[in-house]
Amino acid sequence: MELRQLVYFDAIVAHGGFTRAAEHLHVAQTAVSAQLRKLERELGVSLLTRTTRRVTLTHAGELVLGRARRILHEIDGIRVDATEVSSVLRGQVRIGAVDAVEPFDLDGALAAFTSRYPDLALRLRTKPTGAELLTALDADDLDLVLAPAPHDLPDTYSAHTLFTEQLVIITAVDHRLTRTASVALTELGDEPFVSFQPGTGLRRILDEAARTAGFTPHVPFETTSLTRMRGLVSNGLGVALVAESVAATAGPAVSIHELHPDPIHRSIALIHSERHTLSPAAQACRGLLLRWRRPARTQ
Structure with a gap:
């Protein structure tokens, strides 16, 4: 036949x-x-x-x-x-990501992709704010972005949530709240905060949550590094609102407190612009990232 x-x-x-x-x-x-x-x-x-x-x-x-x-x-x-x-095999993929995408194992996902397509040109750019990355998407300087998706994200973008994670408060181990497993954000109105600069996803969440709790957070220490943030908190210079996975990683000693009665969550989404057609290479990478579920390794 x-x-x-x-x-x-x-x-x-x-x-x-x-x-x-x-x-x-x-x-x-x-x-x-x-x-x-x-x-x-x-x-x-x-x-x-x-x-x-x-x-x-x-x-x-x-x-x-x-x-x-x-x-x-x-x-x-x-x-x-x-x-x-x-x-x-003939294409390239340009990826942008905010600095903190844990617990998503971006490194492992990119390694798996390059192993499958070893001749493909893969580029990664990290930024502290999702707004910068969305601007790069609009300019067709990036194909895919991993960042928080604002609730008012225009329909010119396509966003698919990769994960949602609870946020917690970290303090120095000798802080007055050390023996308290959970705290209300209203208890922190007089505390100095350590956070990212205005415009970042985490800072936006802090500002909005504090506003709901009835205060404007005092942020004397701004940084673009989660390591520096943890170090400042560990040395008693402020408290910080961070992702649970970040609080659980190895580093300077801190106390971890859940928020009550209303937990706060953040989501990281995989975003691309509907104004620009994804290349076959970018489509393949997008598919792998959406399917990737291996947890990040911790020390």
């Missing part, structure tokens, strides 16, 4: 006869008839009932046609996969 025989058989049925099938396939009608007869001989059954006006499927023909079309569909899929892989 040859693939061509299945193609001709499918075309005869789809186009209602030998003549139209031949026209569609750009071959002689005698070639179509010959291949159909050869297929019937090999199978030992008649697939079509022929009349002067039309052809109809026999019962055997209906069964064979179903399998033939599934085979042809799979072959089309092979062609698509091969084309996509070829395009991915």
